[in-house]
Amino acid sequence: xxxxxxxxxxxxxxxxxxxxxxxxxxxxxxxxxxxxxxxxxxxxxxxxxxxxxxxxxxxxxxxxxxxxxxxxxxxxxxxxxxxxxxxxxxxxxxxxxxxxxxxxxxxxxxxxxxxxxxxxxxxxxxxxxxxxxxxxxxxxxxxxxxxxxxxxxxxxxxxxxxxxxxxxxxxxxxxxxxxxxxxxxxxxxxxxxxxxxxxxxxxxxxxxxxxxxxxxxxxxxxxxxxxxxxxxxxxxxxxxxxxxxxxxxxxxxx
Numbered sequence: 158x159x160x161x162x163x164x165x166x167x168x169x170x171x172x173x174x175x176x177x178x179x180x181x182x183x184x185x186x187x188x189x190x191x192x193x194x195x196x197x198x199x200x201x202x203x204x205x206x207x208x209x210x211x212x213x214x215x216x217x218x219x220x221x222x223x224x225x226x227x228x229x230x231x232x233x234x235x236x237x238x239x240x241x242x243x244x245x246x247x248x249x250x251x252x253x254x255x256x257x258x259x260x261x262x263x264x265x266x267x268x269x270x271x272x273x274x275x276x277x278x279x280x281x282x283x284x285x286x287x288x289x290x291x292x293x294x295x296x297x298x299x300x301x302x303x304x305x306x307x308x309x310x311x312x313x314x315x316x317x318x319x320x321x322x323x324x325x326x327x328x329x330x331x332x333x334x335x336x337x338x339x340x341x342x343x344x345x346x347x348x349x350x351x352x353x354x355x356x357x358x359x360x361x362x363x364x365x366x367x368x369x370x371x372x373x374x375x376x377x378x379x380x381x382x383x384x385x386x387x388x389x390x391x392x393x394x395x396x397x398x399x400x401x402x403x404x405x406x407x408x409x410x411x
């Protein structure tokens with residue numbers, strides 16, 4: 158029998174493996190960590206390509222992709238209707254504009270301050286706290302409003318639905334320190350809490366009032382406190398009017 162010295166594995170307790178198998182177990186853990194890190198980089202890079210546009214045309218396409226999720230169409234008519242009467246779309250539009258203006262040196266001290274004040278007003282009016290620098294892919298849909306809180310370091314993929322009372326929170330210590338990373342076509346039901354640097358796979362769904370502190374596989378449906386895997390039906394039927402994540406050629410149905 159061997160004694161593990163690595164506190165991250167078993168904090169000095171006796172290992173149940175032989176010395177040879179013990180090192181194999183260590184190698185397996187390291188491989189898992191590298192796999193999680195590579196998956197995290199893929200999700201981050203995938204969303205970063207579109208979530209932080211560098212031109213006004215790109216920001217227009219991002220806003221149009223959000224509008225398509227609400228109206229099933231783009232254009233000045235649907236835009237005015239939903240900007241005036243849909244709080245979720247109004248907030249996401251101003252949020253994306255704030256993020257774009259803040260990154261433009263020429264506009265940071267002119268147009269950004271009034272748009273930031275407008276975003277703060279909507280934050281307190283509608284109860285939506287999503288910072289303008291959050292990396293959010295195209296087709297972002299806020300279904301209802303109130304008590305929606307997203308940490309600015311979170312990453313949200315394309316065609317994500319977030320509902321009232323949902324939270325993407327940060328964990329400050331432990332192996333899961335950080336903020337969540339969401340894949341594409343993720344559905345977050347009312348009152349759910351996703352905490353720590355965990356990964357929600359593509360087409361996954363989180364049930365109402367669930368508390369998620371572990372990774373969720375692709376097409377996984379989780380619920381409960383703490384959240385457990387309930388099925389592999391995914392978010393099918395809950396994500397409508399999808400857009401193609403690649404918006405380089407404009408908004409296209411997914």
